[in-house]
Amino acid sequence: MIGPLYDRGYFMSLVYSGSFLVVFGTMMQSLCSQYWQLMLSQGITVGIGTGVIYVPSLAVVSEAFTRKRAIAIGVPSTGAGIGTHVSLSDDITLLTIEVIGGIIYPIAFRKLQPMVGFEWATRIIGFIFLGTFAISYLSFHGISLVGTKPRAMIDRTAFRETPFMVYVLALVLIGCGYFVPIFYISVDATTNLDISPDLAFYLLSILNAASVIGRFLPGLVPKVFAAMAAFPLLTAAGGLVVFAWMAVHNLAGLVVFGAIYGIIAGYLITVITIMVPVLSPPGAIHETIGTRIGMAWFGFGIGGLIGSPIGGALSDTKTGNFKGAQAFGGATLFGGAALLIYPWMVVRRRRA
Structure with a gap:
């Protein structure tokens, strides 16, 4: 059961804006050809987006469960180990992928790149982000987040x-x-x-x-x-x-x-x-x-x-x-x- 924690409009604005930044930054990453562009798209845009989503989500879970709190927090945290974003690195003259975490996304990218190229492999990862975010939006229906201001x-x-x-x-x-x-x-x-x-x-x-x-x-x-x-x-x-x-x-x-x-x-x-x-x-x-x-x-x-x-x-x-x-x-x-x-x-x- 979720108790009153945030105003729903405020909380959902964090969820929507954070997920938008992650998807947008990933899509822009597919167009990067210089290091500063990578820093802007992946380092800043995706970084801010993930931070905006991650901490409020854990805060909701942490306050919602007074019993079995460790299990409640462990379940969404597990997702971060199964699928984490990938980043770019400069390998002499080509931009290639360097894995910084996760299981699904890095392996998916490594299999996709030879088939569709770097640009579309990155965009496909972005579309996967979008799909998983859409599923998370549905999970908030029926949750009571009322009675408090930001x-x-x-x-x-x-x-x-x-x-x-x-x-x-x-x-x-x-x-x-x-x-x-x-x-x-x-x-x-x-x-x-x-x-x-x-x-x-x-x-x-x-x-x-x-x-x-x-x-x-x-x-x-x-x-x-x-x-x-x-x-x-x-x-x-x-x-x-x-x-x-x-x-x-x-x-x-x-x-x-x-x-x-x-x-x-x-x-x-x-x-x-x-x-x-x-x-x-x-x-x-x-x-x-x-x-x-x-x-x-x-x-x-x-x-x-x-x-x-x-x-x-x-x-x-x-x-x-x-x-x-x-x-x-x-x-x-x-x-x-x-x-x-x-x-x-x-x-x-x-x-x-």
Whole structure:
């Protein structure tokens, strides 16, 4: 059951505008011939569109379910592991596809491109986006989203809550390390292990397929509180796995690494949202849940924005030396795990 959260017109305007930006940016991506055009269509247009859709949708689910909240959030989060958008990269003189996540969309594009060319392969992906968005519109019929006005983008009271701000800082560090394996596992395979690009392509699909399992794990834990208890531990485990990546020197090891890290990554990306309502003061949950989730994801997004470029700057792609990126990814995940201990202890004391 969905309780009153947003004014329906306001909420649906976010859904419609976000989905339009994703489809429009993807279609414009098919016309890109220069790097700045790619940044405008994929980086800015699609990026804003996905952000506009993702956080409000999770906020609705998070407040709608007080029981089985972890399962409720895990179901839509799983979709992000099954199908995620693709982006362009410059390969000498041609614009080609570099996978940045997901299973269905990257594989679909890779099969479509030889048959219909880059432009129409990208447009077909855009039409698939449009179809899936249309299905989501139907799911909102009959949902009660009434009685409140649009809220501020920032909850200023949250800045006075030390546990929440430490949590956001932890998410910045986690975001820095989280995307390092996602961006560099395929490159590591082709440069260090002499694996063909076709096979290396599917390593990222394996990682994302494993993340589907991880996204369901919080929902399998009997209590949300218990699911959150594993957050610092699994974040540290993620850092340890990234450090262990340095010792991988064959394809089998890389497949195992991708699968294990994918499961952990799927768990982490799901618990981020689950933690916010529990960490917030009880009186503030219904009033500011969407805003606080947005603030938490903003911190994670900042980490993701700066983490992968830093990892790239610490690596030497020509010689295949990715130890700098691996060390940076593992260290930031460990740092995030350390910071998570304080907000977790605060929640534990409240529950006691």
